Amino acid sequence: MNVEFDEIRPYHDEELPQIFEELIADPAFRQAAATVMPDVPFDVVAQKMRACKTKLEFQKTFCYGLLWKLAADTTDGLSLDHTALPDKKIAYTYISNHRDIILDSGFLSILLVDQGMDTVEIAIGDNLLIYPWIKKFVRVNKSFIVLRALSMRQKLEASARMSRYIHYTIGEKNQSIWIAQREGRAKDANDRTQDSVLKMLAMGGEGHVIDRLMEINLAPLAISYEYDPCDFLKAQEFQLKRDIPDYKKSTADDLLNMQTGLFGYKGRVHFQTGACINDELAKMDRSLSKPELFARLSALIDKRIHANYQINPNNYVAHDLLEGNETFASHYTAEDRQRFITYVDGQLDRITIPNKDLSFLREKMFLMYANPLRNYLAAIKE
Template identity: 80%
Template sequence: MDTTEFDEIRPYNDEELPQIFEELIADPAFQKAACSVMPNVPFEILAQKIRTCKTKQDFQKTFCYGILWKLSENYTDGLSLDHTALPDKKKAYVYITNHRDIILDSGFLSILLVDQGMDTVEIAIGDNLLIYPWIKKFVRVNKSFIVQRTLTMRQMLESSARMSRYIHYTILEKNQSVWIAQREGRAKDSNDRTQDSVLKMLAMGGEGDMVDRLMEINIAPMAISYEYDPCDFLKAQEFQLKRDVEGYKKTIQDDLKSMETGLFGFKGRVHFQAAPCINDALEEMDRDLPKTELFARLSSLMDKRIHANYRLYPGNYVAHDVLSGTNEFASHYTQEEKLHFENYIEQQLGKIEIPNKDIPFLREKLLMMYANPLTNYLAAI
């Protein structure tokens, strides 16, 4: 099979690493970033360590694994993964998850998989986040492949088809699991919905009809539940700016701030819950359905499996009760937990710095972010 068509988007091959490592080590922006993440280690020592890595796996185990567990120790109340719905640990899956954090959704998933005796995932990452040349190199060393977003309609179609072929190749030939978000960008209000376009893209590659193509890549929905979303106040702020400022668009600085806030903000408990692979449902799908109908059904199946597998925290119940003005879920939290969560919301509101700050609107948006997972969970079960 000729795999050169993937050269532009795929992670680096192991034999390409020495050259890329030298380019990274020589890049002042990479040096600065590395020193800020590992402030106690002189860069020369880091550089020496990087040069000893022979494979992407070595690199991940030497650096990323430790850094991600350190982030978890400093900024969460614990990370957990329940993978029992997918008992075959040797099988490669396309994990499709709801999307909360730009970097940590896939990062935390990888270290949790490693601790359960599995391999890290290859990560689909949008090129809009590859702001600097060193970031593009770094993510490709770290087993990411690139989703090209800034294209014309026609290029978009070709690019999606190539990415789909790449994912099929990765699952079938490399037996390597893949992580992809259920939608482009994060759900700003935590109302997680799978975009049909993601499933359509996955069905472009492979053999047989639509259903066969999707079955061969073992799609596994997975629910990610963060107790607190450190970017919640930035998302609320964006809602107001979009409402008040015509043609409002986020800048590169905004994206960088989101990445940083997501990494170094407090997340409380973080849980990953695997749902069963959707092949059972695909098996029973009517293959003669019109395409749009088929994808609509599959998206709602994905949503249902993700929603039903959320882990809910006291804040989700408090937010729901505060918004509805009832005590319907009072048995799910103590007075102390309620107070704690309400204080947290006020604290986050205090971080928003925009002109004409509309407090009631912003508070409602923040509460919605925490209430929506519960609303969707109740609908799914």
Template identity: 70%
Template sequence: METPNEFDEIRPYNNEELPQIYEELISDQAFQNAMSYAMPGIPFEAVANKMRSCKTSLEFQKAFSAEFLWGIARKHTDGLTFDNSALTNQELSYTYISNHRDIILDSGFLSILLLGIGKETVEIAIGDNLLIYPWIKKLVRVNKSFIVQRGLSMRQMLESSARMSRYMHYAISSKGQSIWIAQREGRAKDSNDRTQDSVLKMLAMGGEGDIVERLLPLNIAPLSISYEYDACDYLKAKEFQLKRDIEGYKKSTQDDLKNMETGLFGFKGKVHLQTAACLNDKLLELDRKQSKCELFTQISAMVDKEIHRNYKIYPGNYIAHDLAAGKKEFADHYTAEDEKHFEEYITGQIEKIDLPEKDVAFLREKLLTMYANPLSNYLAAL
């Protein structure tokens, strides 16, 4: 099936385009350097030959991405678990909309867990602000990513959002391809996960009919991603202080790279992914006579509730909640040893923060909030 030309700028590469893209990557010195870092001890010529043997994006993912991600899971987590039993129709293609903790691993872990149960990997929505080198942009499109364009004028943003929505509808209905998208632009620094109405408005730009009729073909499945430890927590806390102390502070490209690297190679403890049921039945129950604004607010709340109630809650979440509140409300959910270990962890993360005017009390409060918020939202959802 031929993909409409209007998507050429943003879509993943088609299989017939891969040989040319492989050669462009293989001849790029920056890509060679990245591969020697990611796959130490393997001659680049062997990497190049293996790439050339991959005839499809899925073959490339199985040969490279899955191997790399399972390596990350083995070395930098205490185990990766998945429960998608709520999706009763396994033949459908879904739009997995999830909370967002890690730039690369949220969608990457979902894909390898789907592969592990014999399913197709997802196509991934990724912001072009992260594609800071030409080779990264090519590699993510080989790896079944489509591009979310950022930093546009209002008119350009509307056009770009409408095109992306049409692409997502096309991917689900014509390609039979599941999709992953974050519930908001950027990660929730304080782990207070909330769906942005703008994401749902974008999804509803494609298709035909009213809002509900446009969303139904996307088969939206809320996905909860729970990391026992957020490897980037100390970087997020540092950013909170910088934003507090420096008016108009913005992260640099180097900061984004540091976040990607730390997210990949930092310790994450246990990691659990859990899907809720597809939202279609709930969407059909909505009162469509409401204003569009009210409808989107209701649908966002619906997604949030499903994500929150499917979190995996770890001892650290209970401990952080108690420490932040100065109470022992959840003491039966952890041991004295758990508490000691978590306190040492938080102290160790604060020690990693390199700021000349380090506000330890403020940073500690921010870190505790990051770990307490998932529990607060979980309890509210129940």
């Protein structure tokens, strides 16, 4: 056993019986289970948990069905195109844009299961592990922990350990991983890979930076939500940050974002993998400085993600509304346009902050839906 990763890794399968007993005894977990599965007596839940011998078995017993039910209730369809990665036996590091705190990785896992593949391990920030039962639950659910509230020196050490863990997981366990291209979600949907994420990934492994990154089979993944249930919360945050210089989201805000993202309407949701970038990495100039190398890599991943977005009529409508023209009018109907305007007005009504700046908020909402189109058009033009 590699004890170096004990603080952050998912539980080993042999640790599950003990953790299940701790969860079963936790009143907060029992309450959460009753909320999610109101028709199932907790004794039955406990019995089913105790019968699970592996993390994957637990996921298939509980999470798989719940996530598909959530998809049926809150989306107009959930799809994955994995054809760019034909070899299903290889473990990949799926690096993707980030739309929903919980569902990006959750939906990806159930879609992979339906294509005969394993679920992914998930990088999750410890700021979201608000209660002890959540921390246990996510580690049962194949998550590894990203430690956030650390000093600079501790952050560096934690990043290096996490990188070694990712390399170990891909190389030794042959287990795929999902990681967001940046810390937190892009509030304006202008998805860009942070160099810091790539630097972290290149800390583990052996040899040149390029060799280290090739070890983990980076595969860009584009996630497209037709509607973002948290769009009004993101717009609200833009105004609060504009008006309050030191504004910071609270734990309650994080919880509200998680809840809204889970249960809000999303329209069509599509996952599209790009090819593994190892071929491109192999061609890179090894004499480049590290900043230049990471900048080129970020641009490559961004382009792959942007070119694989699923563009919906509302993205075209938002672009035209933002620009005050009808450039993309051939891509939507009058009904599409009116439906989107009505939707945005309804979401704006949900914002309850003082001094609500409607024109500012509306513009931010339009921008969230226009940016994926802008980035898509730039990516396919090059």
